[in-house]
Amino acid sequence: MNIYIAGAATTKFGELWNVSPRALAREAISGALKDARCQKNKIEALFVGNMLSGMLGGQEHLGAFFSEELKLGVPAFKIEGACASGGLAIHAAVVSVLSGIYETVAVLGVEKMTDHKPEDVALALMGAGSEEERLSGATFPGLYALLARAHMKKYGTTLEQLASVAVKNHHHASLNPHAQFHNELTVEKVTSSSQIADPLTLLDCSPISDGAAALIITSNEKLATNNPVTIAASVVATDTLSLSHRESLTELKATRIAGTRAFKAAGVEARDIDIAEVHDCFTIAEILALEDLGLFPKGKAASAVEKGAVTLGSATRTVVNTSGGLKGCGHPVGATGVKQLVELTEQLRGKAGARQVKGARVGLAHNVGGSGATAVVHIVKKV
Amino acid sequence: MASIVSYGTYVPIYRISVEEISSVWKKSGQDISRALGLTQKSVPGVDEDAVTLAIEASRAAIVHGDIDEKSIGVVFTGSESHPYAVNPTSTIVGELLGLGTSYLAADLQFACKAATAGMQAVAGLVDSGQITTGLVVGSDTAQSKPHDALEYASASASAAFILGKKGVADLLSYVSFSSDTPDFWRRDGMRYPSHAGRFTGEPAYFTHVLGAATALLSKARITPKDVTHCVFHMPNGKFPREVAKRLGFSSSQLTPSLIVDSIGNPYAASTLTGLAAVLDIAHPGDTIFAVSYGSGAGSDGFYFRVTERIKELQEKRKKDRVRLVDRQKNIRMISYVDYLQQTHKL
Secondary structure (H helix, E strand, C coil): CCCEEEEEEECCCECCCCCCHHHHHHHHHHHHHHHHCCCHHHCCEEEEECCCHHHHHCCCCHHHHHHHHCCCCCCEEEECECECHHHHHHHHHHHHHHCCCCCEEEEEEEECCCCCCHHHHHHHHHHHCCHHHHHCCCCHHHHHHHHHHHHHHHHCCCHHHHHHHHHHHHHHHCCCCCCCCCCCCCHHHHHCCCEEECCEEHHHECCCCEEEEEEEEECCHHHCCCCCEEEEEEEEEECCCCHHHCCCCCCCHHHHHHHHHHHHHHCCCHHHCCEEECCCCEHHHHHHHHHHCCCCCCCCHHHHHHCCCCCCCCCCCCEECCCCHHHHHCCCHHHHHHHHHHHHHHHHHCCCHHHCCCCCCEEEEEEEECCCCEEEEEEEEEC | CCEEEEEEEECCCEEEEHHHHHHHCCCCHHHHHHHHCCCEEEECCCCCCHHHHHHHHHHHHHHHCCCCHHHEEEEEEECCCCCCCCCCHHHHHHHHHCCCCCCEEEEECECECHHHHHHHHHHHHHHCCCCCEEEEEEEEECCCCCCCHHHHCECEEEEEEEEECCCCEEEEEEEEEEEEECCEECCCCCCCCEECHHHHHHHHHHHHHHHHHHHHHHHCCCCHHHCCEEEECCCCCHHHHHHHHHHCCCHHHHHHHCCHHHHCECHHHHHHHHHHHHHHHCCCCCEEEEECCECEEEEEEEEEEECCCHHHHHHHHHHCCCCHHHCCCCCEECCHHHHHHHCCCC
């Protein structure tokens, strides 16, 4: 059985103060249906990826909520895994189709975060960490700052190399009409921006964003008429919730496990990946991702990124985060994992415009929850 | 047409620096000064409040304008820090100014534009002939929660304006722009206000200030080139500069009004203190374009022309060293502990 992405769409990501979660969902789903040239009545189930609807909006039960809002009236599920909620929703959708119980399903990743005070959002996001991390007063920038320090100490990674991740992703984002940011950065601007959690500055951190993305996934070839892409692997792995319980602070084991299994399932190797969307919630996270996915040897990714090895136009092999990543495109938590696959789909179809990676045939999406407690890796192939 | 017959201001002598506040919270004072566009803010003495400040400014306006108190027909005090939720500041002010009993009094609230709303109401009362002169005061000893971003800018000052006919600045045109936009609020019984972070920018301050400003330019049939000086509400040093730029005003048109750099944001007194700063240095024939902003939200726009009579008032204020250009003379820098005591947090 092949699993096809028959349709894919995202909304603009950004500070969308006058757009509601309902409007975001309607826009993303209707966009994906239109892209799939598919009627709404073909959708047999809805998988919603979202993290903060309860804590920030007082609304849980999003499966039923959006099934009603979208006038679908189908089996519906909210899937949550912190910042990996989107990737997990896709995985659940894939598994449901592989089971044969459903043939065609929709995945919706959606998040509204910008209507709340920054301190309330930071507190809610710490729901992705452990209780001891919350009680110790840590925030997510703080946890990833620890990972950055460890990596800098062991491998000599520099602040300028971390900054080059943000520079690259803003450059890619400037070519993406849906991205939150379109301004270019320089290494100097990043390193001299305000301290958030030493050594991470403001511009090392992905923003708080609103947005939605949707996919139509089907096993029915006849419904996949618009240049479909197949999902060749969908793998989830978990590690400890707390950073303090990890075996190592210089790798995300969940990424390594999910990546290895995904390559095996898809019958490809790291060097076959033409394009990757990885989870750059902070600049250090992209460095870790590139190494833990096996795209670069441990300790070598930072200097490679600095030299343009994964940048559009100068990449030596895999081009990374053409959407702008989380840093440049924005990070509406539940939507990110889904947006990653929308980007890969557009790229493999040859429809990515100014961001196009020529001849892209194999793509990888990497979505992480918390400080690495969940990792989801998808591999997609051009049909 | 209504005219500003006199004005008075009062700024407490105490200042606390952004550096001093930020050192308490282990942040970079330089970063914050740069981000907010201000270096210090004014702090009331332990026995000062919005009422005492209002009286100081009003008394100055009456004395320097040589106003007959008994002719004042209305007192409106606009503040976010009225000491009472029920009991008018305006009659305490009226009583201590010796106004008698034949006057209309009411306290106004609309965040930072409470007093400018009052100014439009007083202009109407003057124009209709209902009163000869009317007093409107913007006065605040603004409170902010320790460690909140507002702590660096929330300040104290008062500005009193007496409107009548044939004054120092004629009110040629005015407009107002209002909506229900919850960017900043304080529930009854809560000590400190809450705010919605970045939402206080574009959808709040900029939408309303630009809304009122464009309406005023249209109503008065002018462009920024016709204006000598402009004044905008100053929640920080950045917003008024940005909004002036967007409207097409130059920095030289805006600069004399920017009391925020060394006083901070005295809330209901902000725009009016900026207006007073401009009047202190304006020449007869100059035009002044002023737009306030109050959270929740709305903006009041005013277009004035300065008259010959301004010189006498400027001289009196200069002699008593109360012009806003002299605001940094005789100030006293205080520590964070003094600040906590003086604002009754300790």
